[in-house]
Amino acid sequence: xxxxxRTEQPAWARELVGLLAINHRFAFAEIYPSSKLKHxxxxxxxxxLNHEGMIFFDDEMRNINEVSTLGVTSIHVPNGMTADxxxxxxxxxxxxxxxxxxxx
Numbered sequence: 001x002x003x004x005x006r007t008e009q010p011a012w013a014r015e016l017v018g019l020l021a022i023n024h025r026f027a028f029a030e031i032y033p034s035s036k037l038k039h040x041x042x043x044x045x046x047x048x049l050n051h052e053g054m055i056f057f058d059d060e061m062r063n064i065n066e067v068s069t070l071g072v073t074s075i076h077v078p079n080g081m082t083a084d085x086x087x088x089x090x091x092x093x094x095x096x097x098x099x100x101x102x103x104x
Contacts, residue, residue, distance in 0.1 A: 002028035002047070004039035004056070006063070036066050055093055057081055 003026050007013045010031045017023045028046050030039035044051055051070040057077050058064055064074045075089055 001026050002043050003031060004036060004043060005029075005031040006033060006036060006039070007031060008033045036063050037070065040067060040070055040072060055089060057086070057089075 003017065005013050010033070013031045014029070017026075017029075023029075028043055030042050040051060040054070040056075043049075043054070051072045054072045056064070056067045056072045056074045058067070058074070059077050059080065061076055061078075064076045068074045073093060075085075077085065
């Protein structure tokens with residue numbers, strides 16, 4: 001799992017992730033003021049996954065629209081994320097065959 005956050009306060013965002021004690025859950029983190037396209041290019045390079053092998057959850061439709069253009073499966077969560085939504089989406093994604101796509 002990864003974090004991709006477009007923020008003008010990256011130090012604060014990293015501190016928040018630490019205070020929430022969830023940083024161990026994320027293998028990759030792109031937290032800086034930039035386009036989600038740059039975040040996902042970096043995540044793809046670091047993880048070895050093609051964009052088609054990724055799922056993205058976000059509460060902002062502008063981010064969903066932007067990241068979708070890359071071929072990333074993008075899920076709009078205007079009211080936040082739930083464990084049930086995460087696991088249901090992950091199972092559907094795995095069953096579709098997308099989860100195993102790596103860069104050549």
